[in-house]
Amino acid sequence: MAKHRDVILVLLITVLYHTMNQMFVPTFPIYIAERGGDEVLVGLLVGLIPLGSIVAKSFFGKMSTRRSNLLVLRLGLIVATLVILLYFPFWGFGFLALVRLLQSIGLAGYVTGSQGLMAEQTTPANRGFFFGVYAAMIGVGMTAGPLLGSFLAEGFGYKALFGGAALVAGLAAALGFAVGRGPVGAKPGMGRRYQPHPPWKNRRLMIVCGTMVAGAAVLGATSAMLALHAAAVGLGNGSLFFALYALTFTAGGAAAGALSDRLSRTVLIVPGFCLLILGMVFLSVLNGAVVLALAGVTAGLGLGTVNAVLLAMVPGYSINEVDAANDLAFFANAFDLGVVLGSFGFSFLAARSFSLFWLAVAALGVLGLLFYLRHNPEGQGTGIGTQTKQAQV
Numbered sequence: 001m002a003k004h005r006d007v008i009l010v011l012l013i014t015v016l017y018h019t020m021n022q023m024f025v026p027t028f029p030i031y032i033a034e035r036g037g038d039e040v041l042v043g044l045l046v047g048l049i050p051l052g053s054i055v056a057k058s059f060f061g062k063m064s065t066r067r068s069n070l071l072v073l074r075l076g077l078i079v080a081t082l083v084i085l086l087y088f089p090f091w092g093f094g095f096l097a098l099v100r101l102l103q104s105i106g107l108a109g110y111v112t113g114s115q116g117l118m119a120e121q122t123t124p125a126n127r128g129f130f131f132g133v134y135a136a137m138i139g140v141g142m143t144a145g146p147l148l149g150s151f152l153a154e155g156f157g158y159k160a161l162f163g164g165a166a167l168v169a170g171l172a173a174a175l176g177f178a179v180g181r182g183p184v185g186a187k188p189g190m191g192r193r194y195q196p197h198p199p200w201k202n203r204r205l206m207i208v209c210g211t212m213v214a215g216a217a218v219l220g221a222t223s224a225m226l227a228l229h230a231a232a233v234g235l236g237n238g239s240l241f242f243a244l245y246a247l248t249f250t251a252g253g254a255a256a257g258a259l260s261d262r263l264s265r266t267v268l269i270v271p272g273f274c275l276l277i278l279g280m281v282f283l284s285v286l287n288g289a290v291v292l293a294l295a296g297v298t299a300g301l302g303l304g305t306v307n308a309v310l311l312a313m314v315p316g317y318s319i320n321e322v323d324a325a326n327d328l329a330f331f332a333n334a335f336d337l338g339v340v341l342g343s344f345g346f347s348f349l350a351a352r353s354f355s356l357f358w359l360a361v362a363a364l365g366v367l368g369l370l371f372y373l374r375h376n377p378e379g380q381g382t383g384i385g386t387q388t389k390q391a392q393v
Contacts, residue, residue, distance in 0.1 A: 004121070006117065009175055009179045010073075010117050010118060010121075010179060011134060013077070014134060014138060014141065016175070017080065017169065017172050018140075019140075019144045019148065020141075021141065022141055022145025022146050022246070023149030024161075024165070025145065026150050026227050026239055028045075029042045029046065029225075032096075043224045043225070043347030044097075044344050046224040047343035047344040049100050049103050050104070050335075050336030050340050052100070052101040052105070052108075053105070053107045053108040053111070053336050054340075055108075056107075056109070057111065057336075058329070060113070060329060061325060061326035064116045064325035069114075070113065070176075072109050073112075073114055074113070075109045077106070079103075079106035080107065083103045084103075084165050084166040085162075086099045087162040087165075106169075108329075111329070111332045112328070112332065115134075115329075115332065116325030119314075119325065120324070120325075127315060127316070128257045128258065128259075128260035131312040132254050132256060132257010132260070134253075136250045136257075136308075137250075138249070138250075139247070139248075139251070139254075142242070142246030142249055143243060143247055146239055148164065152164045199326065202318075203377075204317045205330070207372065207375045207376075208331065209330060209331050209334035210334070211269075211306075211371060212307070212310050213337050214367055215272075215276060215302075215306040215365065216337075216342065217345075217364050218279070218280065218303050218342060218365065219338070220342025220343035220345075221343065221346070221361045223343060224344065224350075225343075226241055226283070228354075229283070229286060229354040230286070230292065232354070235286075235288070235292055241292050243296070244296030247300065248297050248298075249300040249307075251301065252300065252302070252303070252308070253304035253305070253308040256304065257308040260312055265378055266372075266378050269306060269369075269372055270369065270373075271305070272301075273306060273372075274302070275298045276302030276365050277365040278302070279302060280358045280359070280361045280365065282299075283295045283299075284356075284359045286358075341364070342361055
């Protein structure tokens, strides 16, 4: 237990951060709609956080490599806590957009720092298992967050929602200052002059990231439009979907991560994408609670599997092992790009027909699976990660 103290703390922080983040999923679209926003505005404001974090993670990835993953994690959690206070006054949608962009900085710091710490505290032999648990902890947050957010918003109002979210994020920030004090601790950075190898010149990393864009679109789409679609067909805010989605995301991530240490990653990627696509097809014919539940189970299990397996691949494809944090930040940008694409890339279709919207997301999933199979990085010889000890720092 003591050996993996820092890993356990990062996992606890992951639960808390994603609990806070997911508290807004069933409530924020309704919050915007109640103030006069339409589907396009909902998609835009939901997508601003991952969009802004794409820029911020480019900076934090280099900072993690040159300074430390721990510093970046702490900065991200502090920003994530403080920016929630700006939600209390509603000064128009322009100000709300600014708040969302500021919140994206916190997301970027948390993701870059936490994934970098996971990479530096694990080995190729157990990385799939630990990253699977990491993905599962995201799922735990996805389970608790919507339930807690809906309870606070519906029972006590939006100020209670914002206050509760700030408390959860604050607890995560406090735990961030306990990381690095264990027997292993956090590794120092490479110094200001070190230049990480450009991720876009790493072919296998680009294949993994391109595949993740297609998979992550499901998260953006459901975060932005599921609550509105569920309400339109008389199913409330879709909390049943989010609960089942989160539970199966958790199970899928944990199981897939552990299995990926023993099996080919591709063996798990194919069924993961098939389930993800099936979930979007179910949503395209949404007409009741049974279909909503089936969509939540299939989409959650599929995305949990795809995310955990692709995430575990990234450190092994780094040109140099010290580049893992920067490469993971690049991968996280691909994930966020997918969320952005899913949240408002197809929002004009949602304004016309929710069925067309979900089918478009499903089609993107099909393209992602075909792209991965066409350029399967596992079929390209020896893993790049095996060369890290020989690479010149």
